[in-house]
Amino acid sequence: MMNKKSQEEVLTGTTIMACTYEGGVVLGADSRTSSGSYVANRAADKITKCCDRVYLCRSGSAAHTQAVAGYANLYLNQHAVELGQKGCSVKTAANIVKEIAYTNKQWMNAGMIVAGWDAKNKGKVFVIPMGGTLMDVPFAVGGSGSIYINAFVDRNWKPEMTKDECKAFVRKAVSLAISRDGSSGGVVRTVTVDEHEEVKEFVPGNEVPVYQDEIRSTGGVPKVEFVPVP
Amino acid sequence: MSGVGSGYDLSVTTFSPEGRVFQVEYAGKATDNGVPCVGVCCKDGAILAVEKPEETKMMLPQSNRRIFTVSRHCGMAVPGKLPDGRQIVSRAHQEAEQYKRFYGETIPTKVLCDRLANFCHVFSLYWSLRPLGSAALTASFDDQGPHIYLSETNGVSYRYYGIAVGKGRQGIKTELERLKLGEMTTREALKVVCKCLMRQRDESSNKKYEIELAWISEETGREFQRVPEDLAKQTVEDAKKEIEQEDSDSDMEA
Numbered sequence: 461m462m463n464k465k466s467q468e469e470v471l472t473g474t475t476i477m478a479c480t481y482e483g484g485v486v487l488g489a490d491s492r493t494s495s496g497s498y499v500a501n502r503a504a505d506k507i508t509k510c511c512d513r514v515y516l517c518r519s520g521s522a523a524h525t526q527a528v529a530g531y532a533n534l535y536l537n538q539h540a541v542e543l544g545q546k547g548c549s550v551k552t553a554a555n556i557v558k559e560i561a562y563t564n565k566q567w568m569n570a571g572m573i574v575a576g577w578d579a580k581n582k583g584k585v586f587v588i589p590m591g592g593t594l595m596d597v598p599f600a601v602g603g604s605g606s607i608y609i610n611a612f613v614d615r616n617w618k619p620e621m622t623k624d625e626c627k628a629f630v631r632k633a634v635s636l637a638i639s640r641d642g643s644s645g646g647v648v649r650t651v652t653v654d655e656h657e658e659v660k661e662f663v664p665g666n667e668v669p670v671y672q673d674e675i676r677s678t679g680g681v682p683k684v685e686f687v688p689v690p
Numbered sequence: 691m692s693g694v695g696s697g698y699d700l701s702v703t704t705f706s707p708e709g710r711v712f713q714v715e716y717a718g719k720a721t722d723n724g725v726p727c728v729g730v731c732c733k734d735g736a737i738l739a740v741e742k743p744e745e746t747k748m749m750l751p752q753s754n755r756r757i758f759t760v761s762r763h764c765g766m767a768v769p770g771k772l773p774d775g776r777q778i779v780s781r782a783h784q785e786a787e788q789y790k791r792f793y794g795e796t797i798p799t800k801v802l803c804d805r806l807a808n809f810c811h812v813f814s815l816y817w818s819l820r821p822l823g824s825a826a827l828t829a830s831f832d833d834q835g836p837h838i839y840l841s842e843t844n845g846v847s848y849r850y851y852g853i854a855v856g857k858g859r860q861g862i863k864t865e866l867e868r869l870k871l872g873e874m875t876t877r878e879a880l881k882v883v884c885k886c887l888m889r890q891r892d893e894s895s896n897k898k899y900e901i902e903l904a905w906i907s908e909e910t911g912r913e914f915q916r917v918p919e920d921l922a923k924q925t926v927e928d929a930k931k932e933i934e935q936e937d938s939d940s941d942m943e944a
Contacts, residue, residue: 539793542801542804543798543801544800549795551794551795552795554794555792555793555794555795556792556793556794559792580833
């Protein structure tokens with residue numbers, strides 16, 4: 461399905477994952493957006509908020525997944541107002557993303573993971589691969605880098621991990637994928653969602669573990685000063 | 691009430707100088723003068739009951755239904771004009787189905803009843819339409835527990851512990867207020883609700899009538915169902931007997 465035009469399109473050759481632990485979920489992703497062999501963005505944020513306590517990991521076309529995330533956000537905000545609540549259930553968010561993905565499957569190139577926490581079902585992960593299936597799973601990986609870590613994740617995920625164990629697990633998995641997949645790289649971002657808070661963190665590029673005697677980067681992510689426009 | 695409108699009641703798009711829309715109020719009369727319907731919320735569920743007069747001897751009993759299932763977890767009784775009420779039920783079917791399809795979850799009762807009230811209200815905004823002569827008395831069981839809602843033709847939708855509409859509603863409401871429905875199970879409340887309904891009947895009238903009962907509770911697995919035929923029959927007979935007993939007791943005291 462890849463024609464010349466899509467090579468020019470900005471893609472998130474990617475590693476994304478999400479997994480449940482005792483009391484919440486951890487979402488993880490790399491930060492490389494590539495357009496062919498050109499790295500369009502080396503510090504992208506592929507974990508987008510859909511609504512309170514619900515996040516979406518995006519892989520595939522950056523444009524398609526950003527549009528889907530925008531629509532999901534719109535519908536979920538309206539839904540929350542109709543319900544008179546602050547957020548929505550993870551199942552609802554996943555269903556909406558699935559409806560968009562399935563209805564537009566002919567034109568879309570998007571594999572997504574919806575994960576979060578809600579009061580009724582606690583931590584939940586839903587994966588929506590290309591084509592628009594919806595699956596309720598305890599953990600999921602996606603993107604071009606996921607093939608290298610499927611076996612690792614299958615073997616090492618255990619139910620009822622603690623929050624720190626889960627975060628370490630996600631970081632290790634994503635960094636393993638980064639070391640083998642040319643389309644994944646940069647920093648390892650994580651979002652941890654539970655009943656009380658949503659915590660966004662990242663492991664800078666020079667601190668991401670290496671596995672193949674790569675030369676470690678020394679510079680890391682440069683500090684960017686924000687200068688307000690006068 | 692006829693004559694009060696005088697000129698301001700000819701169209702649904704006309705306000706009176708006091709700010710009333712008479713056509714909507716007249717539509718409400720269709721419900722007020724219609725068959726008595728009762729909905730109550732109990733400890734573990736909700737009950738709907740409708741008392742229907744037998745229109746003709748030639749009609750098969752239980753064929754003139756007034757209580758409809760909207761979805762697994764929700765059902766509705768329809769007072770007033772039955773055909774108008776069926777429009778509301780049909781809309782409720784669609785709303786429940788589309789909500790499930792898009793959001794992946796069963797429609798919360800509050801959302802459904804608010805949407806139905808909005809639906810009824812729309813008919814009072816256009817000159818080419820007339821308001822519906824019915825209301826939606828909804829019973830359901832969702833994550834927040836059992837619900838009874840009344841979505842009226844004028845567009846309001848409220849939640850109730852217990853509510854009666856139709857002929858004799860004032861008397862039924864008075865009786866319901868005396869009961870501690872929150873402490874009864876649906877099984878216990880069935881007979882009590884029947885009695886409230888039947889007591890409002892005109893005693894001198896010998897017309898035959900039929901009571902349609904439906905419920906939703908923990909016992910039914912949170913599924914809206916008609917009360918099983920033998921139980922319904924038994925309940926109505928027991929209620930009748932008890933009323934006769936109480937009447938003769940009160941006669942003796944007098």
